[in-house]
Amino acid sequence: xxxxxxxxxxxxxxxxxxxxxxxxxxxxxxxxxxxxxxxxxxxxxxxxxxxxxxxxxxxxxxxxxxxxxxxxxxxxxxxxxxxxxxxxxxxxxxxxxxxxxxxxxxxxxxxxxxxxxxxxxxxxxxxxxxxxxxxxxxxxxxxxxxxxxxxxxxxxxxxxx
Numbered sequence: 001x002x003x004x005x006x007x008x009x010x011x012x013x014x015x016x017x018x019x020x021x022x023x024x025x026x027x028x029x030x031x032x033x034x035x036x037x038x039x040x041x042x043x044x045x046x047x048x049x050x051x052x053x054x055x056x057x058x059x060x061x062x063x064x065x066x067x068x069x070x071x072x073x074x075x076x077x078x079x080x081x082x083x084x085x086x087x088x089x090x091x092x093x094x095x096x097x098x099x100x101x102x103x104x105x106x107x108x109x110x111x112x113x114x115x116x117x118x119x120x121x122x123x124x125x126x127x128x129x130x131x132x133x134x135x136x137x138x139x140x141x142x143x144x145x146x147x148x149x150x151x152x153x154x155x156x157x158x159x160x161x
Contacts, residue, residue: 004028009102009111009135016111017141020151024141026134033105033133036071039140043131048072051124051132051148053107055096058117060086064099068109068132068148069121073160080159084117105137110151118154120145125156 004010005028017024033039036050043049050071058065065084069075081088096104101113109132124130125145132148134141149156 002028004136004138007136007139009106009108010139011135012101013108013111013135013139013141016108017151020110020147022143022147022151024134024143026139026141029138029140031138033137033140039131040071043140045129045131046072048123049127049130051109051130053109053133055091055100055104055107055116056080057089057091057095058084058086059089064091064095064114064116066100066107066109066112066116066118066152066154067121067157067159068119068124068152068154069160070123073121073123075121075159076161080119083119083157083159102133102135103137106133106135106139108133108135109148111135118152119157119159120149120152120154121159122156123158123160124148
């Protein structure tokens with residue numbers, strides 16, 4: 001097993017997925033996939049099939065908000081702010097790592113170290129298979145929309161612009 005696939009963050013994701021009843025085939029990409037387009041090019045799929053793990057900062061509570069969104073869509077922070085009931089801001093790399101345990105680009109839908117409010121964008125539901133980060137910017141795994149909602153415990157929402 002490569003050093004990337006045995007990375008502690010990837011192992012944490014693998015353990016969380018197995019605990020959720022999934023048998024993940026975590027794939028190491030030939031390079032970091034820091035954008036949905038790059039990941040889709042590596043995988044030979046559409047950017048819309050990439051489930052981006054976007055972490056936002058709820059400004060009043062200083063809490064973390066995870067939105068699983070299609071790589072072909074943008075999340076409306078105005079809609080998200082209305083949904084969570086407080087202003088939403090960008091989360092910097094330190095905030096993301098502190099609340100998830102992952103580096104930006106490798107944030108997985110499961111295996112977080114902290115508590116996050118979780119949402120899943122419904123635009124992902126149209127795809128039979130989707131891909132999500134697996135704890136490292138060069139790792140992904142395939143799953144269904146139904147499994148994504150289940151493993152995140154996220155509310156299904158319409159936040160795409």
